[in-house]
Amino acid sequence: MHETLALSNLLRIENLPLRSLAIQAAGGDLEKLEILYDIITDDGRTWSHAQLLAVAPVLHGISVNHGLPLYEAGFTSALTQALAAVVRCPPGSLENFAVLPREIFRVIAGTLQFPSHFRSSVEETLREGLLQLLFEYSASAGPKRVEDIMHILKDSLPRATIYRPALLQLVPALASVQSVDHAAVLGSSELLACWHSFCTLAHGRLELLEEIESGMRVMKRSCDNVQCNKILEKRLLQRCSGCLATYYCSGACQRADWKQGEHRRRCSRLKSQREHDAMDGNSRDWAFIRALMNKRYAEQRENIALRYLRMLYNARGARATFTGAWPVPVVKFDLSKEPGEIKLTIEAPMTADMAATFPDEIRRVRRSEGRLRMHVLMMVCPRLANPGDNISCARFVPLRCENARFEQGIREILAGIKPRVGNEVLDVERYRPTVRALMGELGVETH
Numbered sequence: 001m002h003e004t005l006a007l008s009n010l011l012r013i014e015n016l017p018l019r020s021l022a023i024q025a026a027g028g029d030l031e032k033l034e035i036l037y038d039i040i041t042d043d044g045r046t047w048s049h050a051q052l053l054a055v056a057p058v059l060h061g062i063s064v065n066h067g068l069p070l071y072e073a074g075f076t077s078a079l080t081q082a083l084a085a086v087v088r089c090p091p092g093s094l095e096n097f098a099v100l101p102r103e104i105f106r107v108i109a110g111t112l113q114f115p116s117h118f119r120s121s122v123e124e125t126l127r128e129g130l131l132q133l134l135f136e137y138s139a140s141a142g143p144k145r146v147e148d149i150m151h152i153l154k155d156s157l158p159r160a161t162i163y164r165p166a167l168l169q170l171v172p173a174l175a176s177v178q179s180v181d182h183a184a185v186l187g188s189s190e191l192l193a194c195w196h197s198f199c200t201l202a203h204g205r206l207e208l209l210e211e212i213e214s215g216m217r218v219m220k221r222s223c224d225n226v227q228c229n230k231i232l233e234k235r236l237l238q239r240c241s242g243c244l245a246t247y248y249c250s251g252a253c254q255r256a257d258w259k260q261g262e263h264r265r266r267c268s269r270l271k272s273q274r275e276h277d278a279m280d281g282n283s284r285d286w287a288f289i290r291a292l293m294n295k296r297y298a299e300q301r302e303n304i305a306l307r308y309l310r311m312l313y314n315a316r317g318a319r320a321t322f323t324g325a326w327p328v329p330v331v332k333f334d335l336s337k338e339p340g341e342i343k344l345t346i347e348a349p350m351t352a353d354m355a356a357t358f359p360d361e362i363r364r365v366r367r368s369e370g371r372l373r374m375h376v377l378m379m380v381c382p383r384l385a386n387p388g389d390n391i392s393c394a395r396f397v398p399l400r401c402e403n404a405r406f407e408q409g410i411r412e413i414l415a416g417i418k419p420r421v422g423n424e425v426l427d428v429e430r431y432r433p434t435v436r437a438l439m440g441e442l443g444v445e446t447h
């Protein structure tokens with residue numbers, strides 16, 4: 001009877017990879033399977049010690065080898081509850097659970113790493129009081145636990161907060177831990193510093209979100225007809241009703257881009273790209289991410305210009321092969337670094353093979369004799385069906401458009417540099433004031 005119940009329950013697990021992994025990990029133990037089923041399907045339950053102890057090896061087997069199905073099945077919020085139960089166990093009984101909390105934390109951290117796919121569980125997890133739990137967990141001590149919390153605070157949570165829904169859930173979550181004596185519960189000063197730095201990051205992002213939602217932040221964008229590239233407030237531009245992705249300052253520019261710019265050919269592809277994007281992040285999410293990146297970009301742009309200058313200087317030998325347009329710098333923002341820190345790299349010049357991997361709009365900008373320069377955010381978009389296949393679906397989000405002034409300025413600085421003997425590297429610091437002045441003239445951000 002008991003076995004029949006466990007099996008029929010098991011068959012009700014609709015997520016097939018999870019079902020087979022559960023069978024594998026439970027090693028044929030039907031009782032464990034049944035508890036696992038309860039965790040998967042039930043919410044709002046308090047777990048008994050015996051239950052948690054029984055399910056620990058199952059969980060271990062799955063999370064270590066195949067975490068993805070757990071996240072896909074929406075396991076995270078159930079696990080957050082389970083973790084809460086473990087953490088709140090009477091102190092004497094905690095040694096029974098030496099392995100389990102770490103496993104659970106690992107699964108939660110893993111979920112937060114891929115918020116674009118598992119946003120709902122991130123939101124739920126935060127709602128279930130993940131931050132409160134971090135404090136309780138850290139108060140129960142142990143160096144391994146400190147390591148877990150550091151991982152969540154430094155890596156997982158900052159990534160989760162680039163998504164608007166997760167960030168909104170963070171508001172009540174942060175409020176709920178406001179009255180806690182952080183120094184007392186977090187103990188180690190390293191952990192406390194990490195917590196403060198996460199809070200600063202989160203508040204910065206919340207402020208930006210507020211600015212966007214209240215309309216305080218004026219979105220500017222350039223006309224997508226590259227022969228025009230007029231920069232206006234976004235609300236003054238007209239959007240293509242086909243792809244909803246390109247903007248024009250006038251009907252004349254739209255018609256010109258439809259014919260000469262070949263938007264006719266690209267429109268339907270942009271539309272399907274947009275639909276694909278909508279599957280794992282809505283347009284408000286992307287607007288927020290762009291605004292976030294642009295904010296970082298604004299802080300970093302002098303630095304970027306100087307690096308760009310050095311890159312162009314180093315490419316002088318090959319300049320004869322350029323046909324007027326400089327290569328488009330690709331700016332990569334790596335959100336997995338320290339809270340608030342984004343790693344920037346500028347890649348150029350590109351080989352023909354690399355250029356072929358860029359979407360048409362970028363290649364078109366390259367052909368436009370530098371009239372419009374586009375800075376691009378590259379975000380890797382892992383596929384659920386094929387998690388290893390990241391690059392094929394790298395997503396390019398235009399960050400800013402800059403007009404020819406930027407390029408002319410860089411060219412002027414470059415022209416003033418005397419060719420030197422040997423492999424001497426350009427001292428970009430010398431050109432900092434000029435570049436800063438140039439940057440000051442280019443105050444336009446696009447969203």
Ligand SMILES: [Zn+2]
Nearest residue numbers: 240242243267
């Ligand atoms: Zn269109």
Ligand SMILES: [Zn+2]
Nearest residue numbers: 223228249253
């Ligand atoms: Zn125009």
